[in-house]
Amino acid sequence: MYQYDKYDQSLVDSRVAEFRDQCERRIAGEMTEDQFKPLRLQNGLYLQLHAYMLRVAIPYGTLSGDQMRMLATIARKYDRDYGHFTTRQNIQYNWIKLEDAADILQDLSTVEMHAIQTSGNCIRNISSDQYAGASAEEAADPRPWAELLRQWSSFHPEFAHLPRKFKICVIASDTDRAAMRLHDIGIQLVENDAGELGARFYVGGGMGRTPMIAPLIREFVSADDLISYCEACLRVYNRYGRRDNKYKARIKILVHEIGAEEYKRQVEEEFAHIKTLNLDPPRAELERISEFFAPPAFDAEAPTEVDLSDPDFRIWHDQNVAEHKNPAYAIATISLKPVGGIPGDATADQMDLMADLAKQYSFDECRVTHSQNIVLPHVRKADLYALWQKLDEAGLAPANLDLIGDMIACPGLDYCSLANARSIPLAQKISQRFADQQRQKELGELKLKISGCINACGHHHAGHIGILGVDRKGVENYQLLFGGSGAEDVSLAKITGPGFTEDGVVDAIEKATDLYLAQREEGERFVDTYRRIGMEPFKEALYG
Amino acid sequence: MAESFATGGVGDAQLRYRDDEPCAQPAVTVEAFKGQTNATAVRLESGEDARELLAMLDRLTLVVVHFPAFTDGRGYSAARILREAGYAGELRAAGDVLVDQIRYMRRCGFDSFAPDAPLDAAAVERALGFYDHVYQPTVDGQTPVWTLRHGGDHG
Ligand code: HEM
Numbered sequence: 001m002y003q004y005d006k007y008d009q010s011l012v013d014s015r016v017a018e019f020r021d022q023c024e025r026r027i028a029g030e031m032t033e034d035q036f037k038p039l040r041l042q043n044g045l046y047l048q049l050h051a052y053m054l055r056v057a058i059p060y061g062t063l064s065g066d067q068m069r070m071l072a073t074i075a076r077k078y079d080r081d082y083g084h085f086t087t088r089q090n091i092q093y094n095w096i097k098l099e100d101a102a103d104i105l106q107d108l109s110t111v112e113m114h115a116i117q118t119s120g121n122c123i124r125n126i127s128s129d130q131y132a133g134a135s136a137e138e139a140a141d142p143r144p145w146a147e148l149l150r151q152w153s154s155f156h157p158e159f160a161h162l163p164r165k166f167k168i169c170v171i172a173s174d175t176d177r178a179a180m181r182l183h184d185i186g187i188q189l190v191e192n193d194a195g196e197l198g199a200r201f202y203v204g205g206g207m208g209r210t211p212m213i214a215p216l217i218r219e220f221v222s223a224d225d226l227i228s229y230c231e232a233c234l235r236v237y238n239r240y241g242r243r244d245n246k247y248k249a250r251i252k253i254l255v256h257e258i259g260a261e262e263y264k265r266q267v268e269e270e271f272a273h274i275k276t277l278n279l280d281p282p283r284a285e286l287e288r289i290s291e292f293f294a295p296p297a298f299d300a301e302a303p304t305e306v307d308l309s310d311p312d313f314r315i316w317h318d319q320n321v322a323e324h325k326n327p328a329y330a331i332a333t334i335s336l337k338p339v340g341g342i343p344g345d346a347t348a349d350q351m352d353l354m355a356d357l358a359k360q361y362s363f364d365e366c367r368v369t370h371s372q373n374i375v376l377p378h379v380r381k382a383d384l385y386a387l388w389q390k391l392d393e394a395g396l397a398p399a400n401l402d403l404i405g406d407m408i409a410c411p412g413l414d415y416c417s418l419a420n421a422r423s424i425p426l427a428q429k430i431s432q433r434f435a436d437q438q439r440q441k442e443l444g445e446l447k448l449k450i451s452g453c454i455n456a457c458g459h460h461h462a463g464h465i466g467i468l469g470v471d472r473k474g475v476e477n478y479q480l481l482f483g484g485s486g487a488e489d490v491s492l493a494k495i496t497g498p499g500f501t502e503d504g505v506v507d508a509i510e511k512a513t514d515l516y517l518a519q520r521e522e523g524e525r526f527v528d529t530y531r532r533i534g535m536e537p538f539k540e541a542l543y544g
Numbered sequence: 545m546a547e548s549f550a551t552g553g554v555g556d557a558q559l560r561y562r563d564d565e566p567c568a569q570p571a572v573t574v575e576a577f578k579g580q581t582n583a584t585a586v587r588l589e590s591g592e593d594a595r596e597l598l599a600m601l602d603r604l605t606l607v608v609v610h611f612p613a614f615t616d617g618r619g620y621s622a623a624r625i626l627r628e629a630g631y632a633g634e635l636r637a638a639g640d641v642l643v644d645q646i647r648y649m650r651r652c653g654f655d656s657f658a659p660d661a662p663l664d665a666a667a668v669e670r671a672l673g674f675y676d677h678v679y680q681p682t683v684d685g686q687t688p689v690w691t692l693r694h695g696g697d698h699g
């Protein structure tokens with residue numbers, strides 16, 4: 001894992017001091033709320049329905065055990081003993097007092113963490129593949145590149161007041177576990193014919209009210225040009241992105257309006273200029289960062305077989321354990337989706353336990369996934385059974401990775417001031433309706449994603465089944481969508497028709513899954529059947 | 545160091561980080577500037593293209609970049625573009641310019657400030673003093689962390 005040197009630490013410490021000063025000026029009344037707002041937003045502090053909400057950055061979703069333990073400490077000390085892991089691989093606390101905000105950032109800085117640029121119209125936390133460094137199929141570990149981009153984008157003076165927020169994702173395999181093409185910039189690391197590693201750039205994706213899949217802008221950007229190329233992409237956006245209407249301000253609208261070809265032309269022109277300025281770091285910097293991500297000292301003697309004789313363990317193993325590049329190791333996903341629970345929530349005690357387990361079984365490392373789960377990336381196969389027992393005891397062993405129970409839900413009307421409808425109670429009802437393990441397994445991979453309003457924090461556009469909360473004459477109502485995907489088969493979901501009540505939408509999902517079971521062909525997932533037979537039969541089942 | 549002026553007439557800088565004489569001419573619009581070959585000061589609106597000025601840099605001594613709202617960040621790019629092209633005259637941020645924006649503006653090449661609401665000079669000094677390091681090289685010449693780490697002094 002990356003470790004701060006004195007410069008990184010100094011920058012984060014400076015930020016704490018600066019933010020403390022800003023908070024004090026606000027509390028003393030020297031600054032209006034309007035003046036304070038953009039400052040607190042650049043530090044992840046939102047004003048929500050009931051309290052301040054703080055969003056803490058987890059760069060590219062990677063955490064050490066000590067960092068996870070600090071997240072637990074903060075939940076206990078300043079919040080109500082829990083936190084919410086988000087689809088952007090961050091964590092949010094819902095019950096924060098303004099008076100505590102600077103102290104929290106101070107506590108975070110002791111474990112090399114911060115909340116810098118986790119909100120506001122700036123470059124946000126960089127997201128990545130939760131299997132980075134563990135998966136056999138990646139071209140390289142994407143995280144050194146993501147860390148370089150983290151540094152470049154932190155306190156970037158030109159891009160702190162963009163037309164709108166800006167999200168970058170870096171992955172390095174053809175399998176996309178990070179919804180890469182639904183980001184403002186999606187980067188896939190690839191090798192060129194000469195065997196060099198470079199970045200394939202997709203620009204202009206996003207969700208929100210106008211979802212778009214990012215088009216390819218450049219096939220290969222070498223490591224030596226990465227920063228200059230990003231500067232060019234951002235500068236064109238900063239200058240020409242729309243500022244007249246905040247709903248049209250994301251880069252996806254610019255790329256869509258002028259066309260990917262024209263955007264690319266402008267970027268290339270800007271890049272040709274910027275490249276003359278010598279802004280890229282020396283190659284030695286990427287190498288320095290990469291050393292922190294060297295593979296851990298895997299046990300060469302460890303057995304490659306797993307004893308699956310305990311049937312309950314076997315169910316979890318089949319569902320939540322993925323192949324590791326080392327045959328004696330495995331990648332284990334801890335599902336934060338117990339039946340009837342709040343997707344992505346973890347208590348302080350659970351966080352402490354996950355920190356301990358990471359230390360004991362996974363080289364002190366864990367990851368947050370965009371589907372709001374936690375991954376232990378490097379577990380010896382021989383330790384999986386013991387790990388599972390401890391997880392099971394703590395209610396952390398739902399065996400539902402990528403099944404209907406493993407749904408994404410945004411905070412919705414229970415917390416969010418922008419919400420039209422509640423997301424959490426609906427998620428709980430669906431989870432209960434489909435609680436039966438056999439039944440979930442029978443339905444197979446089914447990604448269900450719920451947003452409480454058009455902003456799409458819950459990725460409903462990218463759900464095999466998406467649910468969007470709307471307000472219909474003062475009553476909460478839910479639109480149903482089918483056919484989206486945030487994976488390598490990326491696609492945008494389509495609305496089925498008129499919306500449903502909360503209970504109605506649960507029934508509708510059941511009708512749709514029944515139809516799928518009746519219609520599916522060998523090996524088809526729900527989304528495959530939908531793509532083959534189209535919307536009509538589903539409409540018939542739902543409204544007929 | 546910054547000289548602080550009492551807010552004078554429209555267009556005067558409250559804060560100035562230069563030693564030369566301030567330009568005495570009023571800043572004119574880009575259109576007017578193109579026509580008046582003896583003009584030396586221009587005012588760039590946030591939607592205007594700074595590159596239009598590049599052919600006329602040799603007769604410019606003051607560029608005033610207007611910020612209609614502090615959230616409109618186009619002026620930061622305009623400033624860097626001018627500095628990157630070698631413009632060495634005064635570069636002034638005017639309009640909705642707040643204490644907490646000054647540091648980034650300095651990093652992008654602004655060296656004078658004419659905020660709509662006068663700034664507290666002490667607060668500005670404090671805001672400029674929090675950070676010892678920067679990650680990115682910009683036109684301000686500060687040595688970035690990336691260079692310090694690898695024993696160089698140039699970004
Ligand atoms: C509770 C406070 C929150 C507020 C006020 C909020 C606000 C917003 C807004 C306004 C947008 C639309 C932005 C746009 O389209 O330009 C958005 C998008 C998004 N938010 Fe949130 N959000 C909140 C919580 C969350 C949480 C908890 C998550 C993760 C679970 C999240 C993840 C996202 C994602 C992934 C998007 C879509 C990104 C895209 O459009 O590309 N947000 N949010």
Ligand code: SF4
Pocket residue numbers: 410411412413416417418419420451452453454455456457458
């Ligand atoms: S989707 Fe809407 S309701 Fe849900 S968190 Fe985002 S802004 Fe709030």
